[in-house]
Amino acid sequence: MTVLRLDRVSKVFGIVQRWLGRRPGAEVRAVSEVSLALDKGERLGLVGESGSGKTTTARLIVGLTRASAGRIEIGGRDVTALAPADERHIRRTVQMVFQDPLSSLNPKKSVEQIVMLPLIAQKIGSARERLDRVKELLDQVGLPQRYRHTRPDRLSGGQRQRVGIARALAINPDLLVLDEPTASLDVSVQARVLGLLGELQKKLGIAQIMVSHNLGVIRHVADRVAVMYLGRIVEEGSTAQIFGSPAHPYTQALFSAIPVIDPAERAQLPERPELKGEVTSAAYIPSGCAFHPRCPRARPDCSSVRPEPTAIAAGHTVSCHLYPLPTLPLLRRGRSEPDGVSRAEHDQTVGKK
Numbered sequence: 001m002t003v004l005r006l007d008r009v010s011k012v013f014g015i016v017q018r019w020l021g022r023r024p025g026a027e028v029r030a031v032s033e034v035s036l037a038l039d040k041g042e043r044l045g046l047v048g049e050s051g052s053g054k055t056t057t058a059r060l061i062v063g064l065t066r067a068s069a070g071r072i073e074i075g076g077r078d079v080t081a082l083a084p085a086d087e088r089h090i091r092r093t094v095q096m097v098f099q100d101p102l103s104s105l106n107p108k109k110s111v112e113q114i115v116m117l118p119l120i121a122q123k124i125g126s127a128r129e130r131l132d133r134v135k136e137l138l139d140q141v142g143l144p145q146r147y148r149h150t151r152p153d154r155l156s157g158g159q160r161q162r163v164g165i166a167r168a169l170a171i172n173p174d175l176l177v178l179d180e181p182t183a184s185l186d187v188s189v190q191a192r193v194l195g196l197l198g199e200l201q202k203k204l205g206i207a208q209i210m211v212s213h214n215l216g217v218i219r220h221v222a223d224r225v226a227v228m229y230l231g232r233i234v235e236e237g238s239t240a241q242i243f244g245s246p247a248h249p250y251t252q253a254l255f256s257a258i259p260v261i262d263p264a265e266r267a268q269l270p271e272r273p274e275l276k277g278e279v280t281s282a283a284y285i286p287s288g289c290a291f292h293p294r295c296p297r298a299r300p301d302c303s304s305v306r307p308e309p310t311a312i313a314a315g316h317t318v319s320c321h322l323y324p325l326p327t328l329p330l331l332r333r334g335r336s337e338p339d340g341v342s343r344a345e346h347d348q349t350v351g352k353k
């Protein structure tokens with residue numbers, strides 16, 4: 001069963017004065033034509049440098065931001081085409097857990113009030129039933145009942161994140177969207193919160209989309225990984241495919257930052273280029289493949305032709321002119337292109353075979 005499907009979803013922010021250094025009238029393309037599908041119980045990791053559009057994608061999915069274009073289907077229904085009341089009803093099945101639990105939890109309310117609020121807002125159950133549900137949720141996230149009347153500022157970071165998760169679980173979502181859920185926690189607490197999220201998937205079959213800068217975390221928790229660069233998904237595949245045989249030069253460079261201790265494993269990895277230059281701003285997205293100014297393997301057509309997603313293995317897609325790779329030795333070197341052939345030339349040659 002497909003829990004979520006995004007079909008070419010984009011988000012363009014208009015210019016706001018307080019965003020310094022941008023021309024009046026310029027737009028920020030935070031997310032461009034993102035397509036994704038997630039099955040029940042599946043866990044997707046969303047990775048990419050700062051400013052690549054991960055949080056905006058998360059906010060689009062949970063409805064905190066309106067899409068500028070594209071379709072968002074939740075449980076098979078296009079929420080972008082629904083009346084607001086119906087949309088709210090469908091969107092209950094998708095809940096978000098934020099990076100900073102303290103700023104996302106009302107400091108004036110007790111844990112019990114915070115976790116109960118979604119039940120009250122959705123008019124679910126009697127007062128007694130709601131209280132029972134809150135107790136059950138605290139058990140589920142491993143927070144002792146004695147904290148029910150405590151305010152979030154009196155809790156540790158890990159406890160607060162458990163409150164955030166309990167609140168997100170209150171109305172039985174099918175999908176949790178977690179934006180850097182463990183970034184503010186220290187390592188041992190992080191491990192326990194990740195353990196809890198793993199249990200939620202196994203026991204309740206809750207699908208999860210996890211945004212994280214920590215590739216070690218993603219490797220540990222995700223079934224599939226999507227890599228974003230300047231608002232686009234440039235590569236998507238199973239966790240084994242993305243970590244074992246990253247195809248996009250950006251993914252290869254991003255993942256070269258992970259230390260590989262085992263020499264045998266290191267020897268098997270593809271050669272990993274260094275990433276040069278700073279990430280460009282979403283206000284000035286380069287033409288063609290947006291990664292071309294930083295790409296160690298860029299070719300002339302990369303600056304003019306945008307690569308489309310191409311399947312290179314079952315469940316593994318990449319948007320890069322290097323694929324499908326011209327592995328055949330008969331390919332001539334292009335006259336004006338010392339480092340290979342153009343896409344058109346490649347296609348022609350392969351077509352002739």
Ligand SMILES: Nc1ncnc2c1ncn2[C@@H]1O[C@H](COP(=O)(O)OP(=O)(O)OP(=O)(O)O)[C@@H](O)[C@H]1O
Nearest residue numbers: 013028030049050051052053054055056057281282
């Ligand atoms: N409300 C907004 N108005 C204008 N621009 C925005 C707004 N929100 C985000 N952006 C811009 O959209 C782009 C993507 O931002 P986003 O927060 O989604 O990135 P991110 O991948 O989550 O980054 P990080 O890893 O730093 O959290 C950035 O260039 C950001 O400056």
Ligand SMILES: [Mg+2]
Nearest residue numbers: 054055056179
């Ligand atoms: Mg973010």
